[in-house]
Amino acid sequence: MNSKDIRIVFMGTPEFAVGSLKALVEGGYNVVGVVTMPDKPAGRGHKIQYSAVKQYALEKGLKLMQPEKLKDEAFINELKALNADLQIVVAFRMLPEIVWSMPPMGTFNLHGSLLPQYRGAAPINWAIINGDKETGVTTFMLKHEIDTGNIILQEKTPIAPEDNIGTVYDRLMEIGARLVTKTVDLIAEGNVKTLPQESSEELRPAPKIFKETCRLDFSKKAEQLHNLVRGLSPYPAAWLELENESGERRNLKVYETEAEVVSHQEKPGTIISDGKKTLKVACADGYLKLKSVQLSGKRRMTVQEMLCGMKIEAEKIVL
């Protein structure tokens, strides 16, 4: 079967999924339907926001579905009516079996990690947070347990010391898009060899990231803190809480840092600053030097800029 004849239904929500959808559309594949999250009020002022995938689908005039519940009968019927041969899921949500088992060629998922490592919602972030030197993308067939299906294709990419979630995310989106079309081609040929997920290493999970996950804990080591910052920058960003002499507290998001490993006698969380150009915070085995930050209510700026308008000696970090 020619891969361009396969009737494909695509499911996804954020920017990451758009990369793959775009590759399919521009590659001339037959995308007969797109499923994405319902519109919801989001952001400041609670304006209705369209998902990145919806915006792209509208641009291209693709058939769009936004079910509230994936088990909803009307949605299932609508999906069936599309008569898809294959379903592709990228950064969407857990699918009920009735959905992923529907098309004759099955349903495959693009995941932002080298499975079986980093199963879960935030694989890219966790690879960086844990200080990994490489990560990648994987396509696999869906089955009951989430992110455990047999692997179709996998591609690696190194994580450079200067990488952060923004840069790696973009790279994986590109690589992932290529992998998706390649996977479709393979499936079209009809002789896909899949490999069960196996690893001798200890499996690291990639749970959803909550605000507390992003808080800088200065009892940790400099390198760990630095990796946390990288793994969360630019979004959702690591943060700490400042308190001034009046007892007012403000959050400070931290985007760029440097780890400085050196023995010292300072208490973790102590601010070391010349008041003009540099600001570092004592941690377990050295200092975390802050370079790019954002004070709540202000825009993102360099530490030097922030120090120009702030009496840093009157501030302390809430631990």
Add this chain to the structure above:
RNA sequence: CGCGGGGUGGAGCAGUGGUAGCUCGCCAGGCUCAUAACCUGGAGGUCAGUGGUUCGAUCCCAUUCCCCGCAA
């Protein structure tokens, strides 16, 4: 109509009902073996837009635009 903070010389901030100041940067000069050092002098602002209150508003009120935090 979810809650809240903010828009002041190039940058970050302070401030007052009688037209503004700090830190940094910039320009010129000086000092120094030397410095992200120091000293002296200087340029640079219609204090976001609009309307109103007032003898007078950057500061009070209303409204618009923009930025940011929380919450989703």
